[in-house]
Amino acid sequence: MCISGKPRLKRSRWNRNVTLTEAKSGQTVKVESIMGGQMMVKKAMDLGLRPGVVLVVVQNAFRGQMVVKIEDLKLGIGRGIAVKIVVEPVKR
Amino acid sequence: MKRLNIALIGTPNSGKTTLFNALTGATEKVGNLCGVTVECIRGICSFSDIEFHIHDLPGLYNLIPNSPDEGIVKDALIKGRFDKIIAIIDANNIERNLFPVIQLLEFVKIPVILVFNMMDEVRKKGMMVDTETISRILKTPIVPAAVAGCEGLNEILNLLKEDLPANSFSLPVDPKIDSLMTEFSGRHQAVMEKIPHDPKWFLINFCENDHYAKKAAADSGSYGLFETFRESVEILALRDTEIYFSSARIGYIKGLLKETVVKRPARKNNGKDIHDRLDSLFIHPFLGFLIFLLAIFGLFWAVFSLGAPLQNILERLFGLLSAGAMKLSSVKGIPAGISSLLSRGIIPGIGSVIIFLPNIMIMFLLLSFLEDTGYISRAAFLMDKLMHAAGLHGKSFIPFMLGFGCNVPAILATRTLDAKKDRILTVMVMPFIACSARLPIILIFTSAFFPRHKVLVIFGLYIMSILTAFLSAVIFKRLFFRKVESDLIIELPPYRLPKPEYMFKEMWMNVREFLKKAGTIIFFSVVIIWALASFPGDVPYASETTVLGRIGHFLAGFFTPLGFGNWKAAVALVTGFVAKEQVISTLGALISSGSGDIIEHIRGLFPPASAFSFMVFSMIYTPCVATLAAIRKEIGVKWMILNAIYSVLLAYTTAFIVYQIFGRVTA
Structure with a gap:
């Protein structure tokens, strides 16, 4: 059950995975998996969003499009794609 | 002379076209964003008795194509008979850039030359790339280069000339x-x-x-x-x-x-560099939006205000020319027809368009400035939500921006969109984006009728053109594709200081196109208009009893409900189908009596309400022939016909409403 009304993945000590949309600006996360259609997954993979990649969330505000940075490459990601990316927070 | 076919391949924005231009001396369009090149462009360069035919291909992330522009590359590789391939890699992001190159190496069995581009930026960052070892492992020669700074060009040419061993790479798998x-x-x-x-x-x-x-x-x-x-x-x-x-x-x-x-050691300042700091302004959800609006307003202000003094000079020059041509009629030995053709037809006709050359130059200069800095991708990113509201894709915004220059390359630029429905939708609404050919119409009419609020009215008209595009997108989406939902994922390139020479080169290319158009299509149309307006010879020039006057009268009937049932306006609109500048040059040829400026004459021709309705109509109605041809080429003849019909109907209704409202208000 979820009080805030936002659907959330179940979190426990063992499973700290969240969707990319839940990561905060400035946070470093690791991509766990990408859900979604074949086309979308391929496009995301082509641009460097692959499972195992570590990225920094540059901007995630006001429920709008997000900006992430993979090494030196900045990507703008629509919210529709961001909710399909499962990430795990990385401690620096 | 030996002839070799060379292909240029690499990810988007890795500098393929810059290298192409450097090798062939061509002036193809370059920019700091993905997807500038969307078709195969050929060029020739000769070097030590060998003629290199170089093919510049669109950029791609993956040799298994997603979008039409990537499909073009695969087609070219399969069908084309290349002797050598140059694969360009942006050394800032080697890992991602190598992906399609490795696929290429798996596929082709001809020599491949790898160019590690932007090594200057890499060195500045303190990154080290051991190109020799990579070259040994991949068994292909590698040239470290900075193509924009002409570094490494000689090495590339030398390698092109040499006999290289064929590529024998094979991907190690389980x-x-x-x-x-x-x-x-x-x-x-x-x-x-x-x-x-x-x-x-x-x-x-x-x-x-x-x-x-x-x-x-x-x-x-x-x-x-x-x-x-x-x-x-x-x-x-x-x-x-x-x-x-x-x-x-x-x-x-x-x-x-x-x-x-x-890689360089971790940076200070929380790892934030100048690009990050700029981004925290430019892509900020609120500030970024504000900056964007200011930038666009500034663009149109500059086009209008900075261009005005030069425009005045040109205007006077053409006035003098026309007056001079009038005097020719009194010179013996020159037939009166020639003088009339020059002073009434060609000079005012062509002149009325050419005087806007300074404005158009500034427009293209600023557009290429925005492209080269890398700002356009950011703008597309910011606009994503808004574009989605209209059923369009965030990436469609980039072709829209190009559309302010000319709709034709903008329609080609939609090839970077992955989903076919997104492409069709973007192409269909593209003609509503007011291109630079419509600039003369806007400028002349605003200076004639709204001299006090010029910039505001111009800005308003551009906003109107964008809104028309958005609303039409909503309508088309409702009618044809109910379920289109493809989300944005876009690369935001690093900010780069634009090179003035590139900006000016690009502007010059566009200016050349414009002058070419003025010298050919517009010139001939003006001559035809003049001829029809002077025949039969016993009635005054451009009077209602001439052949053109009669045709115009017939056409004018259609436009009476819109407030401009004036035969000259009707003829101007019909000729505008050839090229949108023609609306003004036809008016110029028909209403000038050889003296005075065109603005005065236009003020006499239209009452204010019908002038406004005329302006609105000419902004929206049927795209020009070249745009229609581009639509047909990209999405098919059915869509083209639909587009032509829809835009005429839309223009008619909008102009009708505008005239009714303004007519009441001014009355």
């Missing part, structure tokens, strides 16, 4: 899968012979669900055989074959770069 592939191609030799490619490459491509490979497999008549093979690979790999092979490739690249690329 030995079990490798032996499965060898066994398959050995057992089914008869089938494999029907496929004109390297067996291993073909099998991998088939397993990666490539359209081309699947079609070739179906054509060979043994699709089932390949499918069983794919399934057995899937069992061995324990996952989807598509993911397996791309992971194998990524794993290989990672291994390759682990020893050869040394």
